[in-house]
Amino acid sequence: MKITIVAGARPNFIKIAPIIKAIEKKQNEGANVFYRLVHTGQHYDKNLSDTFFDELNIPKPDSNLEVKSGSQAEQTGAIMVAFEKELLQNPCDLVLVVGDVNSTMACAIVAKKQNIKVAHVEAGIRSGDMTMPEEINRIVTDSITDYFFTTSTSASENLIKYGVDETNIHFVGNVMIDTLYQNLGRIFEPLFWNEFQLETGNYIVLTLHRPSNVDEEQSLIQLLQGIDKMADGKKVIFPIHPRTKAILGETNLELKNIHFVEPQGYLNFMYLIKNSFAVITDSGGISEETTVLGIPCFTMRNNTERPETQSIGTNKLVGISIGNLVKLFREFLQKGKKKSGIPELWDGKASERIIDILLQK
16 A cells, blocks of 8 residues: 655654554555655744654655745645646555645546545544634545544534544544654653753743634734733743734733744644643644643633533633633632543554554455
8 A cells, every 4th residue: 555645744744653654564564564754844934844753753855846835825736736746756545634734635637637535634623613714624634534533532523513524533542642642752851941940840832823813913912911911920832934924023011921933843842831820822732732741721602513622631721812811820829720530542652553554445
């Protein structure tokens, strides 16, 4: 079996790393399986891309489509044009896509139009919010996928509601958690750890990148000022996304507690998360990692495609209002951590299950 694996953005790299390891393990056992790794170039900042290949021991891509940025349509179109040429030059039996970025949808469409089977890792998750580009990417990808690999029973149920044949749905667990478990022994302090006098449990990690939180400068400033005040002397480490940094420009915010740092590599970032007091984010993936690590997480969104991080894990959905965040954060300070657990099959073996299933197809 020849598999083309597609990666385009930071979350993709974290998800493909254990899949590649699972394939290589099968190769060492004599299985007739080969892979070709295609990087679309959707994320091209070194700290959002190249660093992850080095840190997670992912082989250098066999091909980099180098599409870079642009509007949703420009980027998607550029990926499709480049990936079509890639598949014509390097035929395969299966295209494996992960997550919900533009690369995921674009490469799935191209593969199906060339009559190549598509496997979608992290299939079936839904936020119900059609204003999110990721939600459209999920729906389109799942509408043409052949093999669906889900992280939760709720994701599998979503697919069944859409009319997907149950025999093609495989609840395997979470490959992001595979990567987390495989690297917990390798995480290490970022360079600024001593500079900011950080200690385990004495700081908050903040990440923001969604348009609803960062696209309007004044509302972003008010949000940051509110978080700064709410922190009440506790340091807030904010690895700022290049896009968010550009929106703020040279504005002097006079923040007392929030410290801006560059985007972090995986090993540094996981060290920050694991040793934090709490996390404030608008990322879905981070709420999965905090759930496994037992770190309180406050997600600044009105919805989530990962409900298990709330029902079982440490995640609290707080909306995009600074007032609601302050209210719920104060409740957390008064009551302490909520009782939580780790979702079913988030055990570090999802990637092995995926490859075992594909080899039976």
